Structure formats: structure tokens, C-alpha cells
Amino acid sequence: MIEYRNELIKMYSNKYKMIINISDNVISNMNLYLQNKPFINESGGVLIGYKVRGYDEIIIEDISLPDEKDESSIIKFVRKSISHILKIKKASLNNSFCIGNWHTHPVSIPCPSPTDLSTWKEELFECKSSFGFQVYIICGIDGFKVWLGEEKTANIVECFECEKNDGIYIDSFNENVL
Template sequence: MKDVVYVDLKYRIDDINFIINKDVIIKLNEYKQKYYSDPESGGLLLGRTDIHGNTKIIDITVPLEGDIQSRFRFLRKSNKHKDILAEAKKRCLYFKGNWHTHPINIPNPSWVDIMSWRKTLKNCKPGESRYAFFIIIGIAEIRVWSGDINTKEIKEAKLI
């Protein structure tokens, strides 16, 4: 069997790039819901934004004890995500958004996802980044949406 080679994934939103580090891709792929018994998973996106607005995801949080997982639902309930975020800041990594899985090949956001993303945008403070990012991991594809922190508009990012 041939080894899988992972590379950074690069997306375009307006005039900026959004990059998911290859090591993060490897981690995200571990949580794909390939089998009926696999629960939905999720966590935080941790990364950096350069002076041009380009954002790179360097790390993520993963499901932790206290989170709620089922076939079609993930709720981040563990306070440990906040502790990990505080530690990440010491490495100059900051909250950039959320990720979760869906048990289908090509994922689309549900109404619950959109409402959750709007809540995230409402709680984001304008400053370092213009966008918050939302990743859904499907079985065959990873899709990315961006939310403009100022206008609250959400749109899909294009893989480049």
C-alpha cells in the first residue's frame, strides 16, 4: 500500500489566504466519521494571522473529557479547551475559529451550525483578524467557511 502524502491546504477568501497546516490535516483526518459508530467531533482552530490578513492554522483542540459527542452532535463543554487556548497564546497561537465533523462525504453546514457560527462572530472582537473560520470535516472533503467579524457575513472559502 502506498503511503499518503499530506500537504498544507490553501483556501482563498476575498483578498486573503487561509492555510491549514499539514500536521493539522493529519489530526483532523483522525476524526472523520467513516463508520456508523464514529461520533461527531470538534474543537478550536489555533493559528496566526500575518499583517496582510493571511491566516495559518497551526494547531487544534480535539474532543476532551466533558464534551458531548453523538452521531450527529458535538458540543464543546470542557473548560480544558480554554486552558489549551491560554497555553497556545504563549506560543503566539490564537483562536481562529471552530472545526467539527459530519458523517457524510461532502459536508454542508446545518442550521444549527450557522446559528453557532453567528454566535461565534458576535463574540469575536475586531482586532488581529478580520475573519473567524469554520471547518467541517466530511468523509471525502474538508470544507471551509469564513465569517467576517465586522459585517457578520458568512461565505464559503475556495480551495486553491
């Protein structure tokens, strides 16, 4: 689990040798919707970003935000608002795409529900990104977790924060580190 920090956070999937960069504004926006009080419903949206050409790196640069047209309760969130689609369309003008989604859970440390896992697997079969993967984020009250799904196999693996050295990310897959 990653605690909320207002800075770029780098995650990796060792299985797929993929690095996922989550920008600071993505984290601070998700942070606005944490279910840290009993009356706050689940929130969610899509992740907007792109894969860096020539590198196994994904940049998540923006997210769509929930609004009153979405369907939500304390334990449920379904994207219904057109605003998510409009956000994706606008992003496509800048060569960014929908590369997954995020939602909140009303618990300290989040983990995917059986419904989350079955929904993610359906999405992996149905919505194809240009590079074969989708990213999923669940925001708990005290931190968030990130998963990478492979479209070809619908296999889903948890990602972990990249190793740091003196506060700076070591930006490579080193056998000794991982």
C-alpha cells in the same frame, strides 16, 4: 471540497481577499476523527493560529481535540471540555489565538446545518479575533470544507483551494486566476 492530503493546503476567500493556510498536522489530526463508521460520534475543537502581519494571510497551525468531557452524539458536538480553553491559553504564550473551530459530519461531502450557521453567526458577534475574521471547517468523510466569517457583518463565505501551477500554489490574487 478538499480531499484529505497530508500537506499544507492553501484556501482563499475571493470576497475578502484572504488566504488561509492549513498546516499538514491540522489536516492529519482532523483526519483521525472522521465519522467513517456508523458508531462514531461527531468530534470537534477550536482552530489555533494567527494572521501574518502585513499580509492578508491566516495560518492555522494547530487544533484542539475532543475528549470525553465534550458533549457529542452522531449528529451533535458541543465543546464542554476545559481542554479547549487550556489549548487556547497555551497557544497565546506563542502569540497564537483561537481563530475559529472545526467539527465533523457523518456524510461524504459536508455542508453547514442551520444550527451550524446560527452558532457561527452568534460566535462572530461574541468572540472577536484581533483581525476581524473567524474560520470554520467541517470535515466530511471524503473531504473537508472551509468558511470565512466576517465579525463586523456576520457574513459567512465558503473558501476554495488556491490555484496551483506545476503542483505549487500561485500565492497571489490574480484577476485572471480567480
